[in-house]
Amino acid sequence: MFARAAAFAAVTVILAAIDGAAAQTTNQPPDTMAARVEACTPCHGNQGEGTSDVYFPRLAGKPAGYLYNQLLAFKNGRRKYPPMNYLLEFLPDPYLQQMADYFADQHPPLPPVATSDASKEVLQHGQSLVSRGDPQRQIPACGSCHGPALTGMEPGIPGLLGLRPNYISAQLGAWRYGTRTAKAPDCMQQVAARLTEDDVTAVAAWLASRPAPVTVAPAPKGTYVLPFACGSQPD
Amino acid sequence: MRSRSPILALWLLLFASSADAQPKANPDGNSLVARGEYLARAGDCIACHTAPEGRIFAGGRAMPTPFGTLYSSNITPDRDTGIGKWTAEDFYKAMHYGRFPDGGLMYPAMPFASYTKVTRADTEAIFAYLKSIPPVNQRNREHDLRFPYSNRQLILGWRTLYFSEGEFKPDPTKSAEWNRGAYLVEGLGHCGMCHSPINALGGTSQSDAFKGGLIPMQNWYAPSLTSNREAGLGDWSIKDITDLLQTGVSMRGVVYGPMAEVVHNSLQYLSDEDTRAMAVYLKGIAEPSPPPPARTTLPTTESSLLISLGKTVYDKHCASCHGTQGEGKPPHWPPLANNQSIEMQSAVNPIRMVLNGGYPPGTKGNPMPYGMPPFAGLLSDNEVAAVVSYIRTAWGNRGTPVSAREANELRSAPLN
Numbered sequence A: 001m002f003a004r005a006a007a008f009a010a011v012t013v014i015l016a017a018i019d020g021a022a023a024q025t026t027n028q029p030p031d032t033m034a035a036r037v038e039a040c041t042p043c044h045g046n047q048g049e050g051t052s053d054v055y056f057p058r059l060a061g062k063p064a065g066y067l068y069n070q071l072l073a074f075k076n077g078r079r080k081y082p083p084m085n086y087l088l089e090f091l092p093d094p095y096l097q098q099m100a101d102y103f104a105d106q107h108p109p110l111p112p113v114a115t116s117d118a119s120k121e122v123l124q125h126g127q128s129l130v131s132r133g134d135p136q137r138q139i140p141a142c143g144s145c146h147g148p149a150l151t152g153m154e155p156g157i158p159g160l161l162g163l164r165p166n167y168i169s170a171q172l173g174a175w176r177y178g179t180r181t182a183k184a185p186d187c188m189q190q191v192a193a194r195l196t197e198d199d200v201t202a203v204a205a206w207l208a209s210r211p212a213p214v215t216v217a218p219a220p221k222g223t224y225v226l227p228f229a230c231g232s233q234p235d
Numbered sequence B: 001m002r003s004r005s006p007i008l009a010l011w012l013l014l015f016a017s018s019a020d021a022q023p024k025a026n027p028d029g030n031s032l033v034a035r036g037e038y039l040a041r042a043g044d045c046i047a048c049h050t051a052p053e054g055r056i057f058a059g060g061r062a063m064p065t066p067f068g069t070l071y072s073s074n075i076t077p078d079r080d081t082g083i084g085k086w087t088a089e090d091f092y093k094a095m096h097y098g099r100f101p102d103g104g105l106m107y108p109a110m111p112f113a114s115y116t117k118v119t120r121a122d123t124e125a126i127f128a129y130l131k132s133i134p135p136v137n138q139r140n141r142e143h144d145l146r147f148p149y150s151n152r153q154l155i156l157g158w159r160t161l162y163f164s165e166g167e168f169k170p171d172p173t174k175s176a177e178w179n180r181g182a183y184l185v186e187g188l189g190h191c192g193m194c195h196s197p198i199n200a201l202g203g204t205s206q207s208d209a210f211k212g213g214l215i216p217m218q219n220w221y222a223p224s225l226t227s228n229r230e231a232g233l234g235d236w237s238i239k240d241i242t243d244l245l246q247t248g249v250s251m252r253g254v255v256y257g258p259m260a261e262v263v264h265n266s267l268q269y270l271s272d273e274d275t276r277a278m279a280v281y282l283k284g285i286a287e288p289s290p291p292p293p294a295r296t297t298l299p300t301t302e303s304s305l306l307i308s309l310g311k312t313v314y315d316k317h318c319a320s321c322h323g324t325q326g327e328g329k330p331p332h333w334p335p336l337a338n339n340q341s342i343e344m345q346s347a348v349n350p351i352r353m354v355l356n357g358g359y360p361p362g363t364k365g366n367p368m369p370y371g372m373p374p375f376a377g378l379l380s381d382n383e384v385a386a387v388v389s390y391i392r393t394a395w396g397n398r399g400t401p402v403s404a405r406e407a408n409e410l411r412s413a414p415l416n
Helices: A002-026 A064-076 A082-088 A093-104 A120-131 A165-177 A187-193 A197-208 B002-020 B031-042 B045-049 B088-097 B120-132 B154-162 B176-188 B238-247 B258-265 B272-285 B301-317 B348-356 B381-396 B404-410
Strands: B062-065 B068-071 B213-215 B220-222
Touching: A064 A082, A064 A093, A120 A197, A165 A187, A165 A197, B031 B045, B031 B120, B031 B176, B045 B258, B088 B120, B176 B272, B220 B258, B220 B348, B238 B258, B238 B272, B301 B381, B348 B381, B348 B404, B381 B404
Parallel strands: none
Antiparallel strands: B062 B068, B213 B220
16 A cells, blocks of 8 residues: 555656656757857857957857867966956866857858058058068968968967957957967967067058958868967867 | 785786876775765865866965965975875864964965864875875965965964864754764865855854855855845755755756856765755755845835836846746746845845856756856946846845946956
8 A cells, every 4th residue: 555655656756757847848048059158149249250349359150179279278267358267167178169169150241341540551561471471580471370361270270350450459469468378389479479569550450451251261170281380279 | 925926016007007097086996085085075175276277286276365365285295395295194183273284373264164073084085085196296385465464373363263173063963964964064065164254354253154245355245054035045945955056057046156166166076965965954054034124215216217227128138038027947047036146135246147147167967057148348337236126126026226336346346
């Protein structure tokens, strides 16, 4: 008698649990990455396209490996920006990889290019550094790592187009002063350390003046050989 | 004699393979070390003794306090810079009395006022575990404390006021489960370090235990664990409490901020039995709620304007996740109606959540948490104050309105 009552009670509990589970699924957030990354979108845009704030970069279409490295750097405090460090501090690495994959797969159109107020001389200096570098000062051309079309290379090198001049110069400044760092050998820090303030302004102005390319996809891994070793893009 | 050498070789082989292993439990029955690892998790030792991107337990993590910055110490078994020369007795003295092997006094940032309750057997297990991890040669960094706090003799005064040594004594009138929970919460868990009010001397009086308080330097409010009007869990189900502790999310609320770290580093690894024991104890210490304070005044014109703006902001930015009636979609999108953390007297936490957003910790039980967006860049101080005032007073919530000034002040609160 007791056993029978207990079995009945157990069945009731299980049914109640199933009922509860069914009720819950109708009132649950969507089981999607889009819903899970909503904490990112006020600053980076719904599809990672960027917002009107020049200091929050576009994420969409960047190589997933690059985005993942940045998420890890923010999580571990190697790259310092407290609002990002705070958001990511207790998230597991595999989840950060999924976030990186999500934004890498988004392809909203690039924003229209803003007209530059930089002088012709400044733009020419920028173009020269981006496309040829300055061998005397051991500054490689940006394109030698970021690709001839400046759209980056899988898995770790980002494209440089679609970013605004203030963001680019802020990042180059952060590399120079060591507040933005990457895995050793930290190639961007080596390059940025050789740039003057004028170089930074010129490079940022010229890059931001480039029209959107037909394809913004990064080049596949191994398309070209990097001029020197880079921790973010292991061989 | 010769016949022994294969055994010796086998020993060496075993030794070599365990040295290569990660610093975690040795599954071949080294249960003392395994138990020590588990207890070190319960004590959340890693949170303070591992620096960001630093080697595990090598110390060097900066801990800002109102008295200056402390740097945690190296507790790996390195003989020169860690605890390699310590004996089990030395370690017990550190945990139980807050003293170094040479008799020197530890700063109470090391929670020895709680750890003193840990049994000798448990400290020996933790010591065995710490001796089993890879040694790291990393010298301890000098503390950077302002005068007069740099004078260690002041610790003697602090100890006289706020430290009483003694192992946990079970309460024979309570169940074994309650006592296990009390042992974990009051001892290794050192929950009182945040959840008890801290006075100007960095001390807590026994009568104020678990009454809640603002965490110095971090500007998060650690709610009372006894008042049901704060985080008191008296009317929570045991399942909701264990869900919150183990996964970071529950049907009643979600953890963010410093508590996310505790769940991430410590609580998610505790066994179901221990988590349940903590829940039973935490539910048990909740005091009967005082009747809610009567509404002091009718809303002034200003606060009713604030609340009507608040509803506009809420409907535009919040309702899609938290529901038009604050019902949320728990556990991932927490309810705001009848949520104690929204209604508490201190509005610090809801204001900070609106400004900074946040992710609950990723845990074994919830590896892909949903995040709350930060609104600091989208909303003005007035709008932040308005929406927080609205959620604290709508749907039967019994909080009080907040001012734009309070919202503004928290914009500069440190985030980590």
